[in-house]
Structure formats: structure tokens, C-alpha cells
Amino acid sequence: MRREALKGHLDLLLLAVVAPGPTHGYAVIEELRRASGYVFDLPEGTIYPALHRLERAGFLASEWSTNEGRRRRVYSLTDRGREALDAQRQEWQAFAGAMQLVLRGAT
């Protein structure tokens, strides 16, 4: 996976992963890896800042929890986050569709 491929689509992925229910950062990484069929194996330095950005944007809310002596920051999708998920999903479909159209024309 090339470095720049994700640019602009990471937010959608994170919203989609958190959507089913509250998830902490480390689990987001693992779930993203699993759900993508091991295509997306993203480093922490990518995920954590992105989660912070989404929280600042009001799409995620977080709270600390503790599990077996380990502290976790658990993220949930806000209402605005769900709207953003829906909107960005549609944008993705439009984008991917247009990409396919152009690629189909290439010899």
C-alpha cells in the first residue's frame, strides 16, 4: 500500500470502525487490520493523531477507562459523527465510481 493512498480517506475508515460501538485506539488499529483483510496495517502515529482530529472536529467523543491495570481512551461516534460517516461514505462511492470510469477508458 503506497504511502499516500490513504490521504483523505482515513477519517472515513476510522468513523466506520468506531460506528458499531465504543472502541479504544489500539483496538481501532486491530479492527482496521482485520476488517480490511490485512490490507490496512496502520502505525499508531497515524491512528492516534487522526482520532484526536476527529474528536476536535466533534465526530468522536472519548473517555478514559481502565481494563486490567491498563488505561484506555474509548471513542464513540457522536451524532455529528454519524452524519459525517454517511456523507463521507457517499463521497467515497462517488469518488470510487469516477475512478473506475476513468480506469475503464484506459487501454
Added chain:
Amino acid sequence: MRREALKGHLDLLLLAVVAPGPTHGYAVIEELRRASGYVFDLPEGTIYPALHRLERAGFLASEWSTNEGRRRRVYSLTDRGREALDAQRQEWQAFAGAMQLVLRGAT
């Protein structure tokens, strides 16, 4: 179309547009607009530097031509460009497939 959506996929689009035959920059913009169903309407400041980058990378070759008093730089796909097109097309398919997998999991 959000600003960042294209990041990392523009090169593939340009290679795909030039693939059918020699094309000049301005025509690339128009063809990209047409072929994408008017989803990709990219400014010159995006296309020209990208074409230069692809030429520097050895994926495109260019030469000047003149048509009705107007000079054009006409780009053609090199052998390495065709390899890159094939490789990036496969990468795109993998990427898009993984995106769909993750999105399918979201509630």
C-alpha cells in the same frame, strides 16, 4: 469532492488518461472531466506539476507541437509508464476493495 480525496491517486488517473495515445496537458484536464462523468474537474495548477513529476519519474515523455499557432506539450506513456499504470491499477483495486470491506462492517 473533498480536497484530499485525490491524494496519491492522481498519478494513476493521469497515466490512465494518457494511455490511449499522445495527449497534451489541457486535453488531459478536459478528458479527465469527461471520462469521470464530470466528477474530476481539476485545476491547471494540479495537472501541470503532476505531469512534470510523472515525466521526471520516467513514466511520461513529452515533446512540443504547434497547432493553429498554439504551442502544446504532448505527453506519451513510456514503457515504464505502462508498467506503473498496471501496478497502480492493481494497487487501486486492492485499496478500493479493502475500503469496501471496512465500510461494509459499519452500522
Added chain:
DNA sequence: CGTTGACACCTAGTAACACTAGGCATAGGG
């Protein structure tokens, strides 16, 4: 004949973003 618009090219600077490379801390197994 001056202006407007389409055609056709160019580039310096900017903002955004994923990633690198570090750091800190706890728990459990060898």
C-alpha cells in the same frame, strides 16, 4: 479596435495529512 473568453502553458507558496521515530507505562511469560 479594444475587450472578452477559450485555449494553452507555467510556478512559487501554502495547507493538510500520513507517517517516522522516538518516548512512557503496565502486564505476563520465558
Added chain:
DNA sequence: CCCTATGCCTAGTGTTACTAGGTGTCAACG
């Protein structure tokens, strides 16, 4: 006791698409 996995964080870097300008030709319109 060290190593791995779990779990979080951030300053700095490199790439990239885009903004905002610039140059020049040609045809059409008033």
C-alpha cells in the same frame, strides 16, 4: 530480568494537491 504485547502520546518530515498569480495566441463581439 528482559522481551513482547498492550496502550497511549507527539514533534518533526516529506509528499502532495491546490491557490493565485503570471505569460501568450486566437476568434468573436461590440
